[in-house]
Structure formats: C-alpha cells, structure tokens
Amino acid sequence: MSDTSTINSQGQLLTSDGVPLKDSLRKSLRRTKIRSFLLIIVPLLFLLIMFVVPIGTLLTKSVDDTSINTVFPKTFAQYELWEDKSILPSEEMFAAVINDIRITHKMENSEGKNIGKNLLGKAGTRMTYEFSGWRSLLLKTVKEATKVDKKSKEVIKPYVLEAPYKEKMIKRDKRWGKVEFWQSMGAMKDPYTMGYYLNAVDLRYDANKNIIQKNEYLKIYKTIWMRTLQVSLIVTLACLFLAYPVAYLLATLPMRASNLLMICVLMPFWTSLLVRIVAWMIMLQQNGVVNDTLLTILPCFEGALNFPFIGETFIDLCFGEEDRLPMMYNFTGTIIVMTQVLLPFMILPLYSVMKGVPPSYMKAAQNLGATPTWAFIKVYMPQTVPGIGAGCILVFIVAIGYYISPELVGGKDGLMIGNFVAREMQQTLNWGLAAAMGALLLTAVLALYWAYDRLVGLNNLKMG
Amino acid sequence: MNKIISKTLIAGAISTAMLAGAAQAAVTMVSWGGGYSASQQKAYIDTYSSGEVNLISYNGGLGEVRAQVESGNVQWDIVDVLPSQARTGCDEGLFEELDRSIFLPAPDGTPMDEDLMVDVPNDCVVPQIWWSYVPFHKADTFSGDQPSTIQDFFDVEKFPGKRGIHTWANAIVEMALYADGVAIADIYDVLDTQAGQDRAFAKLDTIKDHVVFWSSGAKPLDLVNSGEVSMSLAYNGRIGGAILNDGADYVTVWDGQVLEEEWLVLMNGAPNRAAALHFLVHASSTQAQADQAKWINYGPMRPSALPLMEANEPWFNTGVNIMEHMPNTDEHMKGGILANPDWWADNGQAVNDRYAAWMAN
Numbered sequence: 001m002s003d004t005s006t007i008n009s010q011g012q013l014l015t016s017d018g019v020p021l022k023d024s025l026r027k028s029l030r031r032t033k034i035r036s037f038l039l040i041i042v043p044l045l046f047l048l049i050m051f052v053v054p055i056g057t058l059l060t061k062s063v064d065d066t067s068i069n070t071v072f073p074k075t076f077a078q079y080e081l082w083e084d085k086s087i088l089p090s091e092e093m094f095a096a097v098i099n100d101i102r103i104t105h106k107m108e109n110s111e112g113k114n115i116g117k118n119l120l121g122k123a124g125t126r127m128t129y130e131f132s133g134w135r136s137l138l139l140k141t142v143k144e145a146t147k148v149d150k151k152s153k154e155v156i157k158p159y160v161l162e163a164p165y166k167e168k169m170i171k172r173d174k175r176w177g178k179v180e181f182w183q184s185m186g187a188m189k190d191p192y193t194m195g196y197y198l199n200a201v202d203l204r205y206d207a208n209k210n211i212i213q214k215n216e217y218l219k220i221y222k223t224i225w226m227r228t229l230q231v232s233l234i235v236t237l238a239c240l241f242l243a244y245p246v247a248y249l250l251a252t253l254p255m256r257a258s259n260l261l262m263i264c265v266l267m268p269f270w271t272s273l274l275v276r277i278v279a280w281m282i283m284l285q286q287n288g289v290v291n292d293t294l295l296t297i298l299p300c301f302e303g304a305l306n307f308p309f310i311g312e313t314f315i316d317l318c319f320g321e322e323d324r325l326p327m328m329y330n331f332t333g334t335i336i337v338m339t340q341v342l343l344p345f346m347i348l349p350l351y352s353v354m355k356g357v358p359p360s361y362m363k364a365a366q367n368l369g370a371t372p373t374w375a376f377i378k379v380y381m382p383q384t385v386p387g388i389g390a391g392c393i394l395v396f397i398v399a400i401g402y403y404i405s406p407e408l409v410g411g412k413d414g415l416m417i418g419n420f421v422a423r424e425m426q427q428t429l430n431w432g433l434a435a436a437m438g439a440l441l442l443t444a445v446l447a448l449y450w451a452y453d454r455l456v457g458l459n460n461l462k463m464g
Numbered sequence: 465m466n467k468i469i470s471k472t473l474i475a476g477a478i479s480t481a482m483l484a485g486a487a488q489a490a491v492t493m494v495s496w497g498g499g500y501s502a503s504q505q506k507a508y509i510d511t512y513s514s515g516e517v518n519l520i521s522y523n524g525g526l527g528e529v530r531a532q533v534e535s536g537n538v539q540w541d542i543v544d545v546l547p548s549q550a551r552t553g554c555d556e557g558l559f560e561e562l563d564r565s566i567f568l569p570a571p572d573g574t575p576m577d578e579d580l581m582v583d584v585p586n587d588c589v590v591p592q593i594w595w596s597y598v599p600f601h602k603a604d605t606f607s608g609d610q611p612s613t614i615q616d617f618f619d620v621e622k623f624p625g626k627r628g629i630h631t632w633a634n635a636i637v638e639m640a641l642y643a644d645g646v647a648i649a650d651i652y653d654v655l656d657t658q659a660g661q662d663r664a665f666a667k668l669d670t671i672k673d674h675v676v677f678w679s680s681g682a683k684p685l686d687l688v689n690s691g692e693v694s695m696s697l698a699y700n701g702r703i704g705g706a707i708l709n710d711g712a713d714y715v716t717v718w719d720g721q722v723l724e725e726e727w728l729v730l731m732n733g734a735p736n737r738a739a740a741l742h743f744l745v746h747a748s749s750t751q752a753q754a755d756q757a758k759w760i761n762y763g764p765m766r767p768s769a770l771p772l773m774e775a776n777e778p779w780f781n782t783g784v785n786i787m788e789h790m791p792n793t794d795e796h797m798k799g800g801i802l803a804n805p806d807w808w809a810d811n812g813q814a815v816n817d818r819y820a821a822w823m824a825n
Contacts, residue, residue, distance in 0.1 A: 115557070117555075117557070118555070118557030120555075121552075121554075121555025121556045121557065122555075122556050125552055125555070125556065129813055132811040132813070132814040132815075133810045134810070135555075135809055136806055136809065136810045139555065217665075217818055217821060218814070218817050220820050223821075223824050223825060224824060227824075281686075285690055286690065286691060287690050287691040287692065288690070328692075329676050329677065411677050412677050412823045412824070413823075413824065415824065420820070423816075423820075425525075426523065426524070426525030426526070426528070427525045427527075427632070427816075428812065428816065429525075429526055429527065429530060430813065
C-alpha cells in the first residue's frame with residue numbers, strides 16, 4: 001500500500017494518480033450509489049406512479065373543495081359577514097350570488113373555450129350533497145340570470161333578474177326564501193373541508209361550521225364501518241380455524257397425498273371469483289341444494305308423545321318448508337362466501353411456515369415427556385406464529401376492502417364499506433366522499449399493520 | 465436469413481393491420497348488456513352500413529364517463545344513460561351538446577325534438593326508449609286471488625312470500641306512496657315534503673322483513689325462478705324477454721309501474737366524433753326506434769314509431785304481437801307513474817342515503 005500512495009503538502013493521503021484518497025473514495029462510492037440507484041429506479045418509478053401518486057390524489061380529493069370556491073368567491077365572502085344565521089341574509093349576499101353566477105358563466109379556459117356553464121353544473125351537483133334541491137334551484141337561477149336576447153345575442157341585457165335581487169329571487173323561486181339553503185353554504189365556503197370525512201362517519205357541519213350529528217334516519221356509515229370490521233374479523237378467524245388443519249395436513253402428509261390436497265386448495269383459488277360465488281348461490285339459496293338436502297334427510301316427527309314422568313307432550317321435530325334456512329343474500333351468505341374465497345390466502349402462508357418446522361422438534365419434546373397435544377401446543381404452534389400472522393393480515397386486509405361478494409350475496413345486511421365507495425364513485429358521483437371513505441379504509445389498514453408490528457413484529461411475518 | 469425475412473414480413477403485416485385499423489376506427493357504443501344490448505345490435509348496428517360500431521357493456525353510472533373526460537383520455541363515443549345521468553352529465557360538460565337540426569324528422573315532418581313523449585331535457589340527449597320498473601310473478605305462484613295492483617305487492621298477508629326489490633331508492637318510493645293511496649299526479653309533491661318521505665318509508669317498513677334485494681337486471685328472474693321470492697320488481701324488458709323469447713310463464717302487474725326515460729349521448733371529446741354522430745342520426749330515426757321493438761319490449765321514445773308497429777303487427781321477431789307487452793300503451797299507462805328525473809337529480813343523494821340506511825338498519 002505504502003508504495004502506491006504518497007502524502008501531499010496538506011498531509012492528505014494520495015492515490016497513485018495523485019488525487020487525494022478521500023476524494024477518490026468518495027467518487028467511487030458515489031458511482032456505486034448512482035449505479036445502485038439506477039438499478040432500483042424502475043421499481044421506484046413504478047411505486048411512485050402506481051402507488052404514491054394515486055393515493056396522494058385520493059387524499060387531496062377527500063378534502064378538496066376549491067371547485068365550488070372558484071364559482072362563489074363573493075358569495076362566500078358575504079357569508080362571513082352574515083351575522084344572525086337564523087334569518088335570511090342581506091340583499092348584498094343575494095346580489096353576490098347573481099354576480100358570481102354571471103362572472104362564472106363567462107369563464108373561459110386557456111384555449112378560449114367557455115367552461116363556465118360546466119363549472120356551474122358541477123357546482124349544482126356539489127351543492128346538492130349539502131342540501132337537496134340546490135341543483136335545480138341553482139340551474140334555474142343561472143338560466144334567469146344569464147338570459148340573453150336571442151336575436152341580438154346581446155349578453156348583458158335584458159336579464160330577467162335585475163337589482164335589487166332579494167325580493168325578485170324569492171318571488172321567482174320561493175326556495176331562495178328558505179334559510180336552510182343559505183345555511184348549507186357554510187359547509188362549502190372554505191377551499192379545504194373535512195366535510196367528506198364527517199359525512200363518512202355520520203356527522204356534518206351546521207351553518208356555523210360546528211360539527212353536529214346527522215339526522216337519525218340518514219345515519220348509515222357507522223353501522224357499515226362496524227359491519228365491515230365485524231365481517232373481516234369473523235372471516236379472518238373462520239379462515240384461520242379452517243386453514244390451520246388443512247395446512248398442517250399439507251405440510252405433514254406424504255408427498256403423493258399432499259400434492260393432491262394442494263391441487264384441491266389451488267383449483268378453487270384459480271377459478272374465477274364469479275363462478276365460485278354463483279356456485280354458492282346455487283348451494284345456499286332458499287330452494288338451493290343445502291336446504292333441499294336438509295329437507296329430505298332430516299327426520300320429521302310431529303305429534304304427541306307420552307313420556308314417563310313428564311306426561312303427554314307435543315313435539316315438533318320437523319324441518320319443514322317454512323324452516324328453510326336463510327343463508328344467502330344476507331350477513332351469513334357474505335361470511336360463508338368470503339371465507340371460502342379467502343381461504344387460500346390463509347392456507348398458503350401457513351403451509352410455507354409449517355413446511356419449515358423440523359419434525360424432529362416434536363419428537364424431541366415427546367422424548368422429554370410431553371404428551372402429543374402438549375407438544376403440539378408448546379412446541380409446534382409457537383413456530384407457526386409467523387404464518388398465522390401473515391395469513392391473518394393478508395385475509396383481513398383483503399376482506400376489509402371486499403366489494404364484489406357482498407354486492408352479489410350481501411342482500412340488505414351484508415353490505416360493506418366497499419359497496420358504498422363504489423356507489424359514491426359510480427352512481428352519485430360524490431368522489432370526495434368516496435375518497436374520504438377510501439382514506440379511512442387505508443388508515444385502518446395502516447393502523448392494523450402498525451399494531452401488528454408492535455405486538456408481533458414485522459420481521460416475524462412470513463408471507464410464503 | 466430466412467428468419468430475418470419472415471420477421472420483416474410479420475412486422476410489415478402487423479403495421480399494415482394497425483394502419484388499416486386506424487383508418488377505419490370503429491365507433492364504441494356503451495350500453496347495459498343482455499337482451500337490451502342485443503336489441504340495439506339488431507335494430508341499429510346490423511342495419512347500419514356506413515361504418516363499424518362496437519357495442520360494449522357497462523354497469524351504469526357516470527363514474528367511468530367522468531373519469532375518462534377529466535383525465536382527457538376518452539375511450540368511448542356513445543353512452544346509453546339513465547335520465548338523471550343524462551341531465552347531470554350534460555350540466556357538467558361530460559356530454560356534448562348536439563346540433564338538433566342534423567336529426568331526422570318523423571315521417572310526417574315533425575322535428576325530432578317535438579316527436580318525443582317528454583320535453584327534451586337538454587341538447588345532449590338523443591332519444592332511446594321508455595322502460596319501467598314493474599312487479600311480476602310466476603303464473604302458478606298464487607292459487608285463488610291473483611295480484612293485480614301495486615297494493616298487492618306491498619301486502620304480504622294476502623300474497624305471502626318474499627319480495628324482490630332493488631338496492632336503490634328510485635321507483636320504489638313512488639310505488640310505496642301510490643300503494644299507500646297517494647294519487648299518481650301528487651306523488652312528487654308529496655315526496656317534496658319531509659312528511660311525504662316519512663310516509664313512503666313507513667310503507668316500505670311494512671315489507672322490510674320480507675325483502676330480498678337485487679342490484680343487477682338478471683337477478684330478479686333468478687329470484688322468482690328459484691322461489692326465493694314470490695314477487696319481484698324488475699325491468700319490464702327482462703320480464704318480457706323471458707316471456708317472448710323463452711316462453712316463461714310470468715305475469716306482469718302493470719299497475720304502479722314506474723316509467724323511466726333512456727337516452728343516448730355523445731361523450732365530450734369522443735375519439736370518433738364524426739362517425740358517432742352519423743350513427744346517432746341513424747339510431748334515433750323513427751324506423752330504427754320501431755325496429756328495436758322487434759327484439760325487446762321497451763317502448764320507443766318517439767311516438768311516430770308506434771303507428772308503424774301497430775299497423776304491422778305481429779311486429780315481434782318471433783311472430784307475436786308486441787304492443788300488449790309495451791310499457792307505454794294507453795292500457796298500461798293507466799296505473800303508470802312517469803318518473804321525474806329532475807326531482808331525482810335534486811333529491812337522489814339524500815333519498816338514496818336514507819334508503820341505504822333503511823336497508824342497513
């Protein structure tokens with residue numbers, strides 16, 4: 001070493017080409033860093049584009065209320081000045097509404113295309129979420145406030161509505177005289193809102209932006225959140241209970257038998273979800289295979305029997321037409337179908353962990369005097385904890401966001417939060433609410449992950 | 465060398481095929497699937513010679529439409545939409561407002577917009593059909609008295625068995641009020657009040673324990689066939705399709721049916737705009753509207769199509785009369801409720817929330 005490196009005037013070590021050793025090292029380190037960064041850049045970009053950006057957008061959507069604020073800036077400014085919110089606002093606020101409508105109506109995008117009409121249309125949709133009837137009231141007023149002379153295409157006059165506005169607007173549509181419409185603006189006046197999150201847990205803003213409970217008959221989401229958790233928990237436990245023995249068999253049976261068993265596990269796993277759900281429908285419905293079988297095989301006895309000591313008693317031991325079990329299109333149906341669908345997610349991690357447990361440990365424990373049961377509980381089971389953890393987390397996380405099975409077999413009391421996210425996305429177009437529910441779901445999953453890390457430790461997780 | 469040549473040939477063939485595809489891009493039309501899409505295929509697309517139209521299915525709602533327009537990546541050209549979505553979508557600029565003068569007038573010269581059974585709600589819509597939510601049952605379900613009114617649907621004492629209803633509030637709240645004795649003309653006035661909505665839900669409460677919910681159009685037929693329910697609401701075309709094509713032994717109770725409009729719209733920024741417009745003109749013509757009734761019992765939106773069908777009965781493709789299966793004949797309209805899409809655009813969110821809460825609790 002010493003013959004290739006020298007020392008320069010400042011006392012730094014130099015390499016053979018005269019560069020200080022420190023710089024040379026740094027350079028080569030940086031090169032390695034860049035090279036390894038280049039190696040991960042593809043997965044990193046993938047993660048960024050497919051994961052971080054969409055979730056970020058989702059989170060912004062759940063609080064974003066800028067669209068309505070670009071339409072009604074003057075009105076919302078007036079709202080702040082409105083003192084007693086139990087009586088109608090002043091003429092200034094009525095005027096501000098018309099003003100805002102007229103300005104928005106002429107708004108153009110960067111290419112000079114009119115977007116004002118559509119902004120007002122969207123505003124109508126948005127406002128109806130806060131109070132029913134806003135849409136038609138707003139669109140009707142837009143028409144009246146921006147009416148143009150058809151012949152001259154004159155934009156300014158003659159408007160149907162001219163100042164002073166208050167009385168005329170109420171005369172044109174009595175809803176403008178209802179203070180509830182005006183009060184509902186309170187929830188929309190800020191560009192960022194927690195309103196969607198409140199909605200997702202059955203709360204709402206009042207006129208002064210205090211958080212209050214929703215009307216009793218509109219409360220729905222708390223029930224659904226609780227049910228989502230309940231279904232996911234029951235399904236996870238049911239899966240664990242059913243999967244553990246299967247995985248144990250898979251791991252311990254001789255190759256030939258376990259291969260066959262593995263195929264039995266994997267075949268349904270590879271079969272289309274819809275096929276499996278429809279198969280369950282045929283099995284479990286009111287006149288389905290299971291009920292028909294029960295009806296045929298269960299003994300039927302109806303009549304009076306004379307028991308010693310008790311005397312004559314009427315006994316109805318009959319499984320008749322009216323006793324057919326409701327197992328489909330309800331909570332039970334959802335649980336059964338989801339358990340079957342998610343079972344492989346539990347079996348596979350359990351199997352892979354059990355496969356790695358040396359059989360000699362059990363033998364050793366029994367050699368040292370443990371009964372087979374005791375050895376299984378004390379020696380075998382603790383070693384499968386990583387598999388149990390992984391399986392439970394996998395099943396629970398997949399279950400909590402489930403949508404298609406509850407939609408098809410859930411009926412009235414088997415629907416989960418995923419079904420409501422879909423409804424807001426597709427039907428009511430309330431994407432803010434859908435995003436808020438999605439974000440809450442994400443939080444629940446992250447919280448679970450964190451709790452698992454604290455309780456069991458993530459390095460104890462073995463996915464397979 | 466051979467390998468290189470064959471590779472070049474393949475590449476050439478592929479690129480030629482792609483070029484050809486680009487030059488003759490097919491119009492994409494999105495509809496609901498099942499017998500309904502089949503009728504559109506037969507009546508509009510198979511009779512259209514000026515270009516290719518691909519018919520694909522969707523589950524309704526404006527979610528995908530809005531996503532396509534807002535991301536600037538519009539894939540669809542024509543969408544078949546429900547009345548309230550035709551309105552919201554047009555307001556929001558998801559659909560294009562069309563020049564009304566390009567559409568064909570009725571044979572007697574009436575312009576299309578005046579040849580409609582309702583006032584045209586906006587300039588985006590192109591007429592399609594009338595369809596309805598209507599109760600039905602198997603002919604052998606009940607012995608003795610047969611259900612004949614909407615009250616019977618809500619009467620589980622007189623007509624035992626479960627009831628199939630859909631998972632959203634449209635139509636069912638109107639039916640509930642009508643069954644509770646509200647005159648058809650007053651239904652939406654009553655629904656406009658809190659007390660009126662309470663009344664509708666109180667009526668729904670009476671069948672709550674006897675309800676099985678469905679959310680896809682084919683489901684009510686399964687429910688009735690398997691005996692899961694004794695009566696179900698369904699889209700009238702699904703019931704009619706089973707009766708007319710498969711000889712199903714169903715009875716439709718027309719009293720209390722709720723009729724809904726159906727429109728075609730052009731996506732804003734449609735990739736094949738010109739070809740799609742050309743096709744829309746064809747698909748909305750009086751003849752095409754009448755032709756559709758050869759394949760499904762949904763009523764044409766343009767009244768000018770009715771005389772064409774009546775005069776040429778049996779009109780249905782299997783050689784049976786179609787008029788008695790149409791929802792919008794005078795006979796069936798006696799107890800028919802015309803849905804009010806504007807009311808639903810205003811109140812749909814709140815009423816559907818309440819309905820969902822009613823379902824869940």
